[in-house]
Amino acid sequence: MSEPYTIIIGLEVHVQLDTRSKMFCGCSTAFGAPPNTQTCPVCIGMPGALPVMNRRAFELALKTAVALNCEIPRFTKWDRKNYYYPDLPKGYQISQFDLPLSQDGYLPISDPKGRFEPKRIGIIRAHLEEDAGKSMHDEAAGVADSRIDLNRCGTPLLEIVSQPDMRSPAEAKAYLTELKLLLNYLGVSDCNMQEGSLRVDANINLHIDTPEGTVATPIVEVKNMNSFRAVERALECEVRRQYELWQQTGQKLGDVPKQTRGWDEASQTTRPQRSKEESSDYRYFPEPDLVPVTTTEEQVERIRRSLGELPAALRSRLQESYGITPYDADVLVNQGRNLVDYYIELAEGCGDGKLASNWVQQDVLRTLGEQQIEIAEFPAPATALARLLDMVRAGKITTSRGREVLAEMITSGKSAEEVIKDMGIEQVDDSALQDLCRELIEASPKVVAQVKQGRQKAVGALIGQAKKKNPNVNPARVREICLELIGNGH
Amino acid sequence: MAISREQIEKVSLLGRLLLSEEELDKMTGQLGRILGYVDLLAEVDTEQVEPMAHALDVSDVFRDDEVRPSLDREQALASAPNRDDECYLVPAVLGEL
Numbered sequence: 001m002s003e004p005y006t007i008i009i010g011l012e013v014h015v016q017l018d019t020r021s022k023m024f025c026g027c028s029t030a031f032g033a034p035p036n037t038q039t040c041p042v043c044i045g046m047p048g049a050l051p052v053m054n055r056r057a058f059e060l061a062l063k064t065a066v067a068l069n070c071e072i073p074r075f076t077k078w079d080r081k082n083y084y085y086p087d088l089p090k091g092y093q094i095s096q097f098d099l100p101l102s103q104d105g106y107l108p109i110s111d112p113k114g115r116f117e118p119k120r121i122g123i124i125r126a127h128l129e130e131d132a133g134k135s136m137h138d139e140a141a142g143v144a145d146s147r148i149d150l151n152r153c154g155t156p157l158l159e160i161v162s163q164p165d166m167r168s169p170a171e172a173k174a175y176l177t178e179l180k181l182l183l184n185y186l187g188v189s190d191c192n193m194q195e196g197s198l199r200v201d202a203n204i205n206l207h208i209d210t211p212e213g214t215v216a217t218p219i220v221e222v223k224n225m226n227s228f229r230a231v232e233r234a235l236e237c238e239v240r241r242q243y244e245l246w247q248q249t250g251q252k253l254g255d256v257p258k259q260t261r262g263w264d265e266a267s268q269t270t271r272p273q274r275s276k277e278e279s280s281d282y283r284y285f286p287e288p289d290l291v292p293v294t295t296t297e298e299q300v301e302r303i304r305r306s307l308g309e310l311p312a313a314l315r316s317r318l319q320e321s322y323g324i325t326p327y328d329a330d331v332l333v334n335q336g337r338n339l340v341d342y343y344i345e346l347a348e349g350c351g352d353g354k355l356a357s358n359w360v361q362q363d364v365l366r367t368l369g370e371q372q373i374e375i376a377e378f379p380a381p382a383t384a385l386a387r388l389l390d391m392v393r394a395g396k397i398t399t400s401r402g403r404e405v406l407a408e409m410i411t412s413g414k415s416a417e418e419v420i421k422d423m424g425i426e427q428v429d430d431s432a433l434q435d436l437c438r439e440l441i442e443a444s445p446k447v448v449a450q451v452k453q454g455r456q457k458a459v460g461a462l463i464g465q466a467k468k469k470n471p472n473v474n475p476a477r478v479r480e481i482c483l484e485l486i487g488n489g490h
Numbered sequence: 491m492a493i494s495r496e497q498i499e500k501v502s503l504l505g506r507l508l509l510s511e512e513e514l515d516k517m518t519g520q521l522g523r524i525l526g527y528v529d530l531l532a533e534v535d536t537e538q539v540e541p542m543a544h545a546l547d548v549s550d551v552f553r554d555d556e557v558r559p560s561l562d563r564e565q566a567l568a569s570a571p572n573r574d575d576e577c578y579l580v581p582a583v584l585g586e587l
Binding site: 019020021025026027028034035036037038039040041044052053054055056057058075077082083084085086099135136137144145146147148149150281283286288290291292293294 | 504506543544545546548549550551552553554555556557558559560561563566567572574576577578579580581582583
């Protein structure tokens with residue numbers, strides 16, 4: 001971190017809102033339909049067609065804005081953003097210019113691994129706009145025409161613009177991860193980057209310390225990043241590129257027009273794209289076909305009360321109520337509300353939050369990953385797993401035996417008790433264990449001598465032998481008994 | 491407010507209008523006169539008047555989030571100057587430099 005510059009990053013995120021129909025018409029927003037089967041005169045811009053606002057799109061946008069701690073103005077309106085592109089049949093996009101539905105919010109981010117201090121990322125504004133269509137160009141066909149599919153035209157998007165508050169690619173990734181999680185908890189979007197439900201553009205430059213003071217490099221907008229990992233890599237790459245370019249050319253902010261660069265996954269570099277038109281070139285003007293929308297104080301309050309427990313609050317609660325670390329709380333919360341509910345039921349059921357957290361993170365999450373299933377489809381209900389953990393806690397069965405039992409519960413769908421009976425696992429009673437240990441100690445004078453010399457680790461050999469004789473023994477208890485017996489002069 | 495010939499050139503480019511030299515001159519004059527006429531409005535004192543967002547005194551018009559039938563694809567593509575079975579065809583746009 002001794003680099004002679006500060007990294008300045010701001011992010012623009014477009015989120016497709018989870019509505020059944022488009023923003024201004026009744027066409028379906030379902031992904032993956034055959035091209036040009038979900039369009040109508042409104043969304044393909046036929047003369048005389050009139051848009052009508054989708055109530056749910058507006059409500060989802062408002063809900064998100066409130067969760068992002070934004071100010072909600074009492075009055076908002078629509079504007080036309082004019083530009084020509086083949087995937088924009090009307091020749092303008094309906095968006096919001098000077099009176100967006102929300103502004104001046106923030107999203108707190110933190111890193112459980114401590115790579116950066118917890119901080120608030122400012123939100124400049126979150127506004128609604130409609131999506132454009134999709135152009136497809138077959139590279140192999142050379143100079144052939146581009147094919148245009150207008151199914152996506154008019155799909156509601158929420159554009160969330162952050163302040164340039166992020167100081168590293170890791171912070172940018174953390175902001176995106178937290179934002180996506182929030183959107184998931186709110187249920188406003190599926191946030192599927194592969195299907196384009198969440199798109200990220202980044203603005204980045206460097207403030208370089210020089211003997212003559214701080215110098216800012218030209219701001220670059222980076223596009224075409226298809227995962228949060230790609231965002232992080234693209235920004236890391238851009239930091240190096242801008243610093244090297246500044247060393248070579250000395251170019252400062254204002255010396256050259258703002259540049260747009262695209263991330264190229266194959267070469268892991270950014271490449272120049274068409275330069276960005278000036279904002280005024282979009283010739284925004286009020287959309288005459290749509291009337292303004294007003295929002296009341298009561299409405300905002302109602303939305304605030306309906307938000308439910310959001311990720312940040314949930315993390316604190318899990319730490320406080322179940323005694324788990326910030327890191328563990330983060331892992332659990334990041335898996336989504338359903339997994340957290342499973343965890344809470346398990347922790348309540350077995351009375352040990354840490355043990356429950358370990359088992360969820362190791363065994364449950366691994367199974368979900370391997371079987372590609374959601375927690376709702378997990379074969380062992382939290383109450384059943386809780387009974388198993390009860391037995392593990394009480395020392396009735398060992399952790400490793402417990403794992404085998406869970407694996408069998410998952411395969412067979414049986415309860416912990418049934419599986420234990422089927423597998424012939426029996427609790428080894430303490431006096432039998434005492435006898436076993438005494439037998440082993442008498443047969444291993446070497447181990448006894450080592451332990452007496454203070455090498456307690458040597459007792460491990462006895463534990464191994466005990467497990468061979470009876471796989472059901474509890475190794476911790478064997479260790480305890482052996483050390484006690486050796487200490488007593490056997 | 492007069493409008494310059496450069497502004498007309500810029501606006502015609504943004505509007506994808508290819509204007510001849512004569513047309514540019516003609517537009518500069520015509521648009522200048524229109525803007526001059528609109529400038530008359532500047533004489534009114536609007537200090538206490540809130541900017542108008544819409545000509546109608548109506549707000550909060552919504553529809554429910556319900557899917558309605560879309561156009562049949564053949565209908566949608568019917569007027570396209572160029573098309574294939576599924577899509578509109580347009581000259582390739584070079585997005586990258």
